[in-house]
Amino acid sequence: MVKFMFKSFILCSVLLFGVLIGMQQANQGMIKMKGYNDPDFQGAFQIDSDQTGDIEASILGNEVTSQDLQKKQEQLEQIEAFNIFSQLGKQLANIVSNGVSSLLKMITEVMDG
Structure with missing residues (x-):
C-alpha cells in the first residue's frame, strides 16, 4: 500500500x-x-x-x-x-482484521483436529 x-x-x-x-x-x-x-x-x-x-x-x-x-x-x-471518520475506519479495520484472523484460526484448528 x-x-x-x-x-x-x-x-x-x-x-x-x-x-x-x-x-x-x-x-x-x-x-x-x-x-x-x-x-x-x-x-x-x-x-x-x-x-x-x-x-x-x-x-x-x-x-x-x-x-x-x-x-x-x-x-x-x-x-x-x-477527523472522526478516519478513527472510525481504523476501528472498523481492526475489528474486521481480528475477526478474519480468529475465523482462520478456528478453521485451521478444525482441519488439524
Missing part, C-alpha cells in the same frame, strides 16, 4: 510539473506570436530575488510564502486531529 501511494505521489508530482512547464511554454509561444513582450503576460512559475536576498515564488500569479505554507500545514494538522 505504501509503495502504491509513493508511486502515485511521484506520478502526480511529475504530471503537475509537466503541466507547469507546458503553461510556461505556451506563454513563451504567445509572446513570440505577438511579436513583443506584453507585461500582462506572466509566466506560470516565477522565482524572483529581492535586494535583501529573500526569494519570492509565484505560481499562476499567486505568491507563495513560507507563512502561507505554515498556515496550510496547521490547517491540515487540525483537520487530521478532528
